Amino acid sequence: MERKPDFSWQDSPVFVGNLAETLGPWLKGQSYSQVLVLTDTHTHVHCLPRLQNLLPYPFHTIQITAGEQHKNLETCTLIWQQMLLHKLDRKSLLINLGGGVIGDMGGFCAATWKRGIDFIQVPTTLLSMTDAAIGGKTGIDFQGIKNTIGVFQAPAAVFADPAFLHTLSDRELKSGLAEVLKHGFIGDPKLLDSFANLHPAALRTLPWNQLLTQSIAVKVRVVTEDPKEKGLRMLLNYGHSIGHAIESYFLGTDSPLTHGEAIAIGMICETPPPHQTRVAQILEPFFPKITIRKEAMPTLWQLMLQDKKNSSGAVRLAIPDELPYTMQVLSITEQDLSEMLLQYTNASY
Ligand SMILES: NC(=O)c1ccc[n+]([C@@H]2O[C@H](COP(=O)([O-])OP(=O)(O)OC[C@H]3O[C@@H](n4cnc5c(N)ncnc54)[C@H](O)[C@@H]3O)[C@@H](O)[C@H]2O)c1
Ligand SMILES: [Zn+2]
Structure with missing residues (x-):
């Protein structure tokens, strides 16, 4: 049946x-x-x-x-x-x-x-x-x-x-994990409970059937409310403005990052206080800090300027506000980007 x-x-x-x-x-x-x-x-x-x-x-x-x-x-x-x-x-x-x-x-x-x-x-x-x-x-x-x-x-x-x-592979599993955690941050704080204080080696032992159901529920809800990306669907880009720039930048080096590794850093950097500490606490055990050199900053900024959500030279970030399912849109400058990256990467200046 x-x-x-x-x-x-x-x-x-x-x-x-x-x-x-x-x-x-x-x-x-x-x-x-x-x-x-x-x-x-x-x-x-x-x-x-x-x-x-x-x-x-x-x-x-x-x-x-x-x-x-x-x-x-x-x-x-x-x-x-x-x-x-x-x-x-x-x-x-x-x-x-x-x-x-x-x-x-x-x-x-x-x-x-x-x-x-x-x-x-x-x-x-x-x-x-x-x-x-x-x-x-x-x-x-x-x-x-x-x-x-x-x-x-x-x-x-x-x-x-x-x-x-x-x-x-473990690396591909973690790449997807970043999106699962993103769904937790934007729509279902309970989904995050399974990952708080979890040793990365225990990832495979989790009840994935249930976690997938919870994670898919968030995506289904967002795309149902906003099928053609007019508003709320922007929330799915959480971490992706900075993350995509980091992903593209590292693609050109001899140590490329997976999509998830890049957007995990993106989520931490994009999130303003007071949520940032919690976001970092959950993500960092799975996604250790990366090193970004100061010389990379102009290239990263140029990459971010290509993002579709921008308008007139400012970069716009859509980030979760009061959880779940609400967002705020931040406009940032190149200087803001440097400061955001400095806080949560091993940026070498
Ligand atoms: N349509 C959308 O809304 C949407 C959203 C997010 C990402 N994407 C797209 O998804 C793509 C990335 O997806 P991905 O991360 O799944 O990459 P992928 O399809 O390249 O798969 C990653 C690697 O895992 C291998 N693989 C797949 N399943 C496996 C399994 N069960 N066992 C062993 N190996 C396996 C693949 O052969 C590949 O080498 C990008 O092109 C991105 O643009 C689309
Ligand atoms: Zn993604």
């Missing part, structure tokens, strides 16, 4: 739990002409075995090379070529089995194939389970600029199964 979804967003059900109890029964209730599964190098090996026995339809797979550098038009061409080869008609289903890269790019390829076929998200990283798979944003990078081309399109369903986390 088909299980009741944990959430529903724009008519698309979101299930948390064992795929055998969620995806299997859901698929039996559908009538697709064909199923195509999109994987990357890693999810093909680690995740496809869990999925394939549940597919009641004959299916083909498309495997692409793992990595953000492949979230581009060239890879879309490969995917569309396979869709053509397998004669995918408008009643077909694409299953995106992977992290945010697979979900974003597969979603985009499906949304544009024959003016749109159904796709489902089966996220396999913590980041994609809690964040990327929810909210209907699909897209690819273009000429090196992230998420430049894409469409809003809700998936037919989302299936988050924490069992996939077992094969994820």
